[in-house]
Amino acid sequence: MAEGLAVSGGKVMAAGPRDEIEALAGPDTRRVALDMRLAIPAFHEAHMHLLPFGLGLSMVNLRAEEVRTLEETRRRLRAAAEA
Structure with missing residues (x-):
């Protein structure tokens, strides 16, 4: 699972460890803290057996x-x- 996700123009640009994604952020970057919750893409069927x-x-x-x-x-x- 990825700790961080970079999105630009509605598209996922990168996913990976938090420190790598933070390095991509600029001064105007909006950050969303999920507080240990899970983000699952709506277009992906993500159930598990x-x-x-x-x-x-x-x-x-x-x-x-x-x-x-x-x-x-x-x-x-x-x-x-x-x-």
């Missing part, structure tokens, strides 16, 4: 394109069991 995401974090990646040998499969399973 947290449960599937969380379950995915607990899985062991054994996809064929990443695991090519039985030993690599065993190593990954061992590491997950020890975690």
Whole structure:
């Protein structure tokens, strides 16, 4: 997530860390403090599926394109069991 957003003429010009965005500001720049609230673009469908995401974090990646040998499969399973 971006800490800062620079907008000019109704268009987003930059997004990034607050200090980088502050460096772009001029003397007449209007600043809006969100006070830890979240700004979500109206044109973006931004819902999340947290449960599937969380379950995915607990899985062991054994996809064929990443695991090519039985030993690599065993190593990954061992590491997950020890975690």
